Amino acid sequence: xxxxxxxxxxxxxxxxxxxxxxxxxxxxxxxxxxxxxxxxxxxxxxxxxxxxxxxxxxxxxxxxxxxxxxxxxxxxxxxxxxxxxxxxxxxxxxxxxxxxxxxxxxxxxxxxxxxxxxxxxxxxxxxxxxxxxxxxxxxxxxxxxxxxxxxxxxxxxxxxxxxxxxxxxxxxxxxxxxxxxxxxxxxxxxxxxxxxxxxxxxxxxxxxxxxxxxxxxxxxxxxxxxxxxxxxxxxxxxxxxxxxxxxxxxxxxxxxxxxxxxxxxxxx
Numbered sequence: 001x002x003x004x005x006x007x008x009x010x011x012x013x014x015x016x017x018x019x020x021x022x023x024x025x026x027x028x029x030x031x032x033x034x035x036x037x038x039x040x041x042x043x044x045x046x047x048x049x050x051x052x053x054x055x056x057x058x059x060x061x062x063x064x065x066x067x068x069x070x071x072x073x074x075x076x077x078x079x080x081x082x083x084x085x086x087x088x089x090x091x092x093x094x095x096x097x098x099x100x101x102x103x104x105x106x107x108x109x110x111x112x113x114x115x116x117x118x119x120x121x122x123x124x125x126x127x128x129x130x131x132x133x134x135x136x137x138x139x140x141x142x143x144x145x146x147x148x149x150x151x152x153x154x155x156x157x158x159x160x161x162x163x164x165x166x167x168x169x170x171x172x173x174x175x176x177x178x179x180x181x182x183x184x185x186x187x188x189x190x191x192x193x194x195x196x197x198x199x200x201x202x203x204x205x206x207x208x209x210x211x212x213x214x215x216x217x218x219x220x221x222x223x224x225x226x227x228x229x230x231x232x233x234x235x236x237x238x239x240x241x242x243x244x245x246x247x248x249x250x251x252x253x254x255x256x257x258x259x260x261x262x263x264x265x266x267x268x
Contacts, residue, residue, distance in 0.1 A: 014110035033125035036072045040126040043068040044134045062136045063222040076122045077156025080115025082163040082178040096264045104254040154239040155210045161246030163255035180183050190215045210235035
């Protein structure tokens with residue numbers, strides 16, 4: 001790392017630290033793969049049943065499995081930021097970290113990378129089992145899968161940063177938002193159904209969410225075999241806005257927590 005700048009070295013050191021935590025604890029790695037795989041297995045059996053009993057789903061076998069796997073990308077991406085940040089609070093290590101030259105945005109960068117790694121482990125294992133159990137190769141989406149993945153994980157990062165910022169402001173009593181926030185937007189993200197089935201007011205909310213555009217493009221591929229770049233472009237533009245807002249929330253709440261001495265007091 002001698003050729004890297006000071007900021008890049010600090011980010012790389014934090015990433016290395018989080019990777020060592022994963023390598024040194026096999027239960028952590030098993031937990032990353034267990035939940036997405038179990039969810040995929042349950043939805044896979046349901047998908048198998050519906051495909052043989054629903055003419056509509058028979059047109060696009062695997063669409064429900066694709067929805068489950070893609071939704072897990074956003075969920076795991078968000079948890080990869082917020083939960084890893086919470087672990088620093090549980091261990092009362094945040095104050096020690098920032099006694100070093102580490103900056104808040106450098107911690108954010110490290111959280112993004114470890115979130116990506118955790119998501120690849122968890123969702124990747126679920127995708128392997130989807131192929132093994134149900135002969136569903138989600139990677140057949142090719143570059144479209146990359147576009148889906150990036151849009152969903154970036155949206156997860158934005159939510160994770162906001163949740164981390166709220167915990168910095170209100171303490172660990174707000175940590176349940178890590179699970180509540182992402183499930184709160186699930187009904188209006190059009191994961192398993194088109195946005196048009198929602199009430200008019202909720203459709204407006206859905207059209208403000210990048211995930212809704214990703215799942216719209218996903219269904220267009222499976223049902224009509226068409227590549228629709230428009231929804232993905234809108235999702236990418238919204239993600240730029242939301243990730244920027246998430247960074248602003250996280251950095252501002254971190255700055256306020258440091259000014260008021262909360263970095264040393266946050267913990268179990």
